[in-house]
Amino acid sequence: MAKKTKKKGLTPRCEDFSAWYNEVVLQAELADYPPVRGSMVIRPWGYGIWENMQRALDDMFKASGHQNAYFPLLIPMSFIEREKEHVKGFKPELAVVTHAGGKELEEPYVIRPTSETIIYSMYSKWVQSYRDLPILLNQWANVMRWELRTRLFLRTSEFLWQEGHTAHASQDEAEEEARTILGIYRTFMEDWMAMPPVTGLKTEAEKFAGAVRSYACEALMQDGKALQAGTSHMLGQNFARQFGLTFQSKEGREEFAWNTSWGVSTRLVGGLIMTHGDDMGVVVPPKLAPIQVIVVPIARSDDEWATVAEKARQIVNTLRDAGVRADADHRRHLSPGAKFFEWERKGVPLRLEVGPRDVARGEVVVVRRVTAEGEARKEAVPEARALGETAGWLKALQTLLLQGARARREAGTHRGEVSSVEELGALLDEGAGFVYSGWSGDPDVEERAKDVRATIRLIPDEEFRSATAPTRCAGGGEARTEVVWARAY
């Protein structure tokens, strides 16, 4: 059996993480390559995960006072060009529509790489007075950034995301909004994805093009690389100035509004894979799994099949009534073993096996996709108990995944004095993921750190900072702040 597993299994993560990732995405049927370079088809299993992410996030946005809206795919080129830093950041990766209706357009349209410009131009129409503020909108959309090097979910030319865009009457309020959203992202990543990020502020070099400040969630993947998983920007009045987004204040003065924008994308699916996946395949946290419990009937004769299939249906119905996303695999042309492998590859958290023996004994065999230390992977339990405890098992699995990811993040975090770029590079070479160090604030250090492929991921928020602040700097100079270094996706 070991031989067979080896033959049909995935490239082990320790051997080639990148190959493992590509294989797992294809073999778990999360996504596939379409005939268009750099883009992807998200298959039902992958899209199901994304839909669950969307639902959770959407609920959180709504609960915090945001509404959804939709803005156009095409943006006049002149809009993108209006904010100086913004255009600098995006110009190289724009896809431009120059022809339509059989004619060359007078002004080309860009396919949105992000929607700040068109949205704030609309806000300027809608806002006259401070009474019209704040505007708290979000849109679920696709965007396009012409990427040179792409990877399924992690970086594709077209991707799906949500982009929130808000306008406020004061800087404080905008600042608070940006921080609130960062908190929502963090909560979502921890509670739903079981992917605990570090949060903080981006450096000038790493911030969003056009923003005053960018905040981000950075998660540590199993291979020790950091993934920027969500960003929230305080845009100041940069866009408001360019698009005439003004309002009359209580005092009667005309003022520019303060904006924020924030987003997470289908990249999160990639993060999920690289956080929890193992050499058998994907592991989907129960709260995001399109199918939480897969019931596999096992039978020899047609008679047996009739019995177990009926039992499987009953179990599925009972679980569904209890709010569990359950399904049964009634395909008869596949052996049970083949089904086991398939659903494990796809990362379904729990499997219930129902064979003639089990039915006779009033039992089912429960199999966990991941187990805690000392916990049985497979056990036969009375059917009634299984049905009663499924919700609890799923909850425990969710917790277990978060604990595991937390432990890996801690194990991959290096704290202590780092006094040179070379030392930083050595630490990363030795397997460190997040390296905390002091920083002088000099962008030149960031430039030099590129030699060891390291970037400052964040100036971490208070709770992530080291107990004793570092005194030395990764790149020389006086330590003014603590930063988190990593090699990043």
Place this chain on the structure above:
RNA sequence: CGGGGCGUGGCGCAGCUCGGUAGCGCGCCUGCUUUGGGAGCAGGAGGUCCCCGGUUCGAAUCCGGGCGCCCCGACCA
């Protein structure tokens, strides 16, 4: 954008050096037997060999040109 690799049934590949009937594994279809960790046997379907041009009696194979994709590095959610 630089470097590397690859384009041959749905997928993974061999064949190419040395030109001559297009092959293997998996998958797929049919039938029978199976089913508690990737089922077995028998029969069967399925190909503009990436494209264009050249050489040749004859090109998957040799020559020229193009296109596409994947992987590794610099920039980016």
